[in-house]
Amino acid sequence: MGEFTMPSLGADMDEGTLVEWLVGPGDLIRRGDPVAVIETAKSTIEVECFESGAMGRLLVEPGTTVPVGTPLALIEPAAEGRGEPERARKAQGKPQAPPAPEHARPARTSKPSPARTPVPSGGRDRGHVGAGPLIRRLAEQSGVDLTALDGSGPAGRVTRADIERAAAATTAARPSRIRATPLARRRAAELGVDLSAVTGTGKDSAIRAEDVSKAASGHAAAPPPPRRTTAAVRASHPPEDQASGMRQVIARLMTRANRDIPHYYLSTTVDMATAMDWLHDHNRRSPMSERLLPAALLLKAAALAAHEVPELNGFWTDDRFAAAQDIHLGVAVSLRGGGLVAPALHRADTLGLPELMTALKDLVSRARTGRLRGSEVSDATITVTHLGDQGVETVFGVIHPPQVALVGFGRVVDRPCAVDGLLGVRPVVTATLSADHRATDGAVGARYLTTLDRLLQNPEKL
Amino acid sequence: MNAVATEGTKTTYREAMREALREALRSDDRVFLMGEDVGRYGGCFGVSLGLLEEFGPDRVRDTPLSESAFVGAGIGAALAGMRPVVEIMTVNFSLLALDQLLNNAATLLHMSGGQLPVPLVIRMTTGAGRQLAAQHSHSLEGFYAHIPGIRVLAPATLEDARHMLAPALADPDPVVVFEHGSLYNASGELLPPTAPVDLDHAAIRRPGTDISLITYGGSLPKARAAADELAAEGIDAEVIDLRTLRPLDGATVTASVARTHRAVIVDEAWRTGSLAAEVSARIAEESFYDLDAPVERVCSAEVPIPYARQLEEAALPQTADIVAAAHRAVD
Numbered sequence: 001m002g003e004f005t006m007p008s009l010g011a012d013m014d015e016g017t018l019v020e021w022l023v024g025p026g027d028l029i030r031r032g033d034p035v036a037v038i039e040t041a042k043s044t045i046e047v048e049c050f051e052s053g054a055m056g057r058l059l060v061e062p063g064t065t066v067p068v069g070t071p072l073a074l075i076e077p078a079a080e081g082r083g084e085p086e087r088a089r090k091a092q093g094k095p096q097a098p099p100a101p102e103h104a105r106p107a108r109t110s111k112p113s114p115a116r117t118p119v120p121s122g123g124r125d126r127g128h129v130g131a132g133p134l135i136r137r138l139a140e141q142s143g144v145d146l147t148a149l150d151g152s153g154p155a156g157r158v159t160r161a162d163i164e165r166a167a168a169a170t171t172a173a174r175p176s177r178i179r180a181t182p183l184a185r186r187r188a189a190e191l192g193v194d195l196s197a198v199t200g201t202g203k204d205s206a207i208r209a210e211d212v213s214k215a216a217s218g219h220a221a222a223p224p225p226p227r228r229t230t231a232a233v234r235a236s237h238p239p240e241d242q243a244s245g246m247r248q249v250i251a252r253l254m255t256r257a258n259r260d261i262p263h264y265y266l267s268t269t270v271d272m273a274t275a276m277d278w279l280h281d282h283n284r285r286s287p288m289s290e291r292l293l294p295a296a297l298l299l300k301a302a303a304l305a306a307h308e309v310p311e312l313n314g315f316w317t318d319d320r321f322a323a324a325q326d327i328h329l330g331v332a333v334s335l336r337g338g339g340l341v342a343p344a345l346h347r348a349d350t351l352g353l354p355e356l357m358t359a360l361k362d363l364v365s366r367a368r369t370g371r372l373r374g375s376e377v378s379d380a381t382i383t384v385t386h387l388g389d390q391g392v393e394t395v396f397g398v399i400h401p402p403q404v405a406l407v408g409f410g411r412v413v414d415r416p417c418a419v420d421g422l423l424g425v426r427p428v429v430t431a432t433l434s435a436d437h438r439a440t441d442g443a444v445g446a447r448y449l450t451t452l453d454r455l456l457q458n459p460e461k462l
Numbered sequence: 463m464n465a466v467a468t469e470g471t472k473t474t475y476r477e478a479m480r481e482a483l484r485e486a487l488r489s490d491d492r493v494f495l496m497g498e499d500v501g502r503y504g505g506c507f508g509v510s511l512g513l514l515e516e517f518g519p520d521r522v523r524d525t526p527l528s529e530s531a532f533v534g535a536g537i538g539a540a541l542a543g544m545r546p547v548v549e550i551m552t553v554n555f556s557l558l559a560l561d562q563l564l565n566n567a568a569t570l571l572h573m574s575g576g577q578l579p580v581p582l583v584i585r586m587t588t589g590a591g592r593q594l595a596a597q598h599s600h601s602l603e604g605f606y607a608h609i610p611g612i613r614v615l616a617p618a619t620l621e622d623a624r625h626m627l628a629p630a631l632a633d634p635d636p637v638v639v640f641e642h643g644s645l646y647n648a649s650g651e652l653l654p655p656t657a658p659v660d661l662d663h664a665a666i667r668r669p670g671t672d673i674s675l676i677t678y679g680g681s682l683p684k685a686r687a688a689a690d691e692l693a694a695e696g697i698d699a700e701v702i703d704l705r706t707l708r709p710l711d712g713a714t715v716t717a718s719v720a721r722t723h724r725a726v727i728v729d730e731a732w733r734t735g736s737l738a739a740e741v742s743a744r745i746a747e748e749s750f751y752d753l754d755a756p757v758e759r760v761c762s763a764e765v766p767i768p769y770a771r772q773l774e775e776a777a778l779p780q781t782a783d784i785v786a787a788a789h790r791a792v793d
Contacts, residue, residue: 181753181754181755182750182751182752182753182754183723183751183752183753183754184754185751186751186752202755203755203790203793208754208755209723209754210754
């Protein structure tokens with residue numbers, strides 16, 4: 001007697017909500033069949049079972065949230081008869097992570113997979129033995145694997161009723177069409193978002209346009225409030241790759257960026273001696289809470305430079321550039337579990353350095369705990385990626401559509417430099433610009449980088 | 463004699479309508495008013511009070527209690543070059559004249575190869591909410607909006623009550639004007655007209671971005687009240703007054719749904735086969751890819767409108783029902 005328990009679908013998952021049973025008591029299941037839809041804080045996922053047999057009693061009602069490891073249903077080994085299932089053991093405190101499948105299972109088609117489940121030893125004669133041509137044809141037509149069937153006929157023969165039952169169970173387990181509004185579908189097509197990777201927040205978990213927009217901006221939607229729902233079944237994600245939804249969104253967005261945007265790249269080395277001296281001096285005189293990182297100077301300079309070169313601040317949509325009114329500086333933040341979001345520092349050009357530093361810390365910590373606000377994930381007008389803390393000197397980034405520019409900063413490093421005809425050692429940073437050649441030409445990009453350089457030479461004015 | 467309603471003054475829907483009739487009678491000798499009790503009694507709902515004294519019995523004519531006869535007479539007068547305004551007491555009784563309207567007024571231009579226009583205006587009271595029970599309370603505007611060859615108007619504001627009649631009389635085809643009984647006492651500041659009333663377009667009574675509340679006639683004040691409640695909850699509702707029920711202005715609805723992506727249609731008629739159903743179908747046809755939620759309809763319960771106050775209130779669309787429908791679409 002096996003148990004199907006609430007799986008752990010990620011290191012940070014401690015509970016999940018059972019949304020829907022895809023099978024019912026008595027249904028025959030095989031290892032790898034999706035049996036339930038589970039909603040986690042991140043997404044809604046079809047969960048597969050890891051043993052074959054017959055579903056026994058369902059122990060948890062849809063809509064219930066339970067800790068990882070809680071038994072959700074009993075599974076009777078296929079070899080056993082349909083006896084009364086033994087009482088479920090108490091939920092263990094330890095999460096029982098299911099073994100990961102070796103590869104993502106493709107969505108079921110009506111054709112049975114050629115792989116045959118090994119017949120458990122000690123089982124009765126399986127139904128495929130001596131199944132007549134009619135039964136074989138029916139099984140093939142309805143995609144039922146005879147090897148997985150217990151025949152109810154004489155001598156364990158499979159009957160037509162068995163095929164129909166099994167076919168019905170298969171149909172029930174097949175992912176249904178994704179529920180999404182017409183506008184959401186249209187927007188997903190426009191933004192290149194895979195709907196199967198989007199969590200719906202609408203009625204019955206329908207995907208709404210807003211959900212698509214959030215997904216497109218690389219933002220895992222905030223977990224919807226738990227509610228009783230007969231949620232739409234999502235295409236299954238392999239449980240071991242919890243970032244897959246976000247990964248897919250990023251993949252699509254970046255593919256679109258590289259496919260649609262003719263990038264041009266510029267790079268310049270900025271002498272940071274004055275800025276670093278000013279920064280050390282400021283930090284020496286300031287309490288710990290008000291100390292600044294070089295990133296604050298770089299971001300502020302990037303925002304002010306965008307103010308001076310507005311051709312790079314806005315969006316390329318409908319074959320034309322639309323300048324944005326404000327400067328919402330997207331800041332690329334890598335997430336600990338993999339993936340990336342680029343939430344916006346609203347009106348970054350108007351923030352004083354201490355304010356900007358506070359806002360930046362707040363934004364990064366909320367990005368990493370999944371508490372970003374909708375406006376932050378969709379508002380950015382130009383984005384900065386700063387890989388200095390990763391020890392990288394130069395980054396040529398990919399533009400975040402529909403923006404038209406991405407500014408990259410590496411680490412501030414000491415390098416030998418020619419200064420006033422003498423060789424000296426100076427702190428420098430490599431600033432790069434990836435820009436959309438449809439919207440601007442190299443001259444504009446060059447103006448941006450030289451402006452950035454000029455601003456960084458006057459740190460007290462930032 | 464009653465006070466003359468002039469622009470910029472406080473007035474009521476009833477007075478605005480009366481002023482429109484007075485202006486029509488003054489400015490065109492071909493215009494005359496006829497119907498049950500329009501003369502000596504001053505109109506069943508008091509709209510034509512004082513007009514008999516002012517214009518005399520040739521221009522303001524009381525008729526026998528036969529809708530078929532006096533609507534037929536109105537059609538005949540219109541064919542002969544007059545510009546009659548025929549008042550029918552309530553839409554329930556207009557069914558007795560439906561044959562005249564559908565089989566004669568709406569068809570003659572077509573059947574005569576364009577030789578016989580019927581420039582007739584028919585006014586009638588519609589709607590419930592005043593405990594007049596099932597024989598005086600129905601909303602059958604949708605019946606008339608179904609008929610090709612006529613124009614159907616539903617003035618819901620003081621301005622439309624005051625200024626819709628002139629273009630209706632100028633229309634060469636039959637025009638049916640529905641006045642919701644609950645609006646007669648509505649009072650407010652009558653704004654001077656900025657332009658002649660455009661009978662071909664719906665009006666956006668309140669712009670909004672989150673949801674479109676589409677309505678007409680007596681439900682407009684309820685939709686506006688619902689929009690106020692929704693605004694307090696942070697939901698920015700657009701209120702559209704259809705005004706002209708035939709020909710329906712689909713473009714305004716389509717444009718609104720393209721902005722808001724959600725629609726609630728409020729119609730005091732019975733839900734099945736209602737004008738709300740027509741608007742909903744058009745949204746499905748024209749705005750499918752703009753919809754982010756199913757279309758919601760708020761209509762009357764499918765019963766003869768009850769007499770008892772609490773039952774009547776329960777049967778009709780109320781502000782709370784509109785708010786709830788909006789939440790279903792937005793949340």
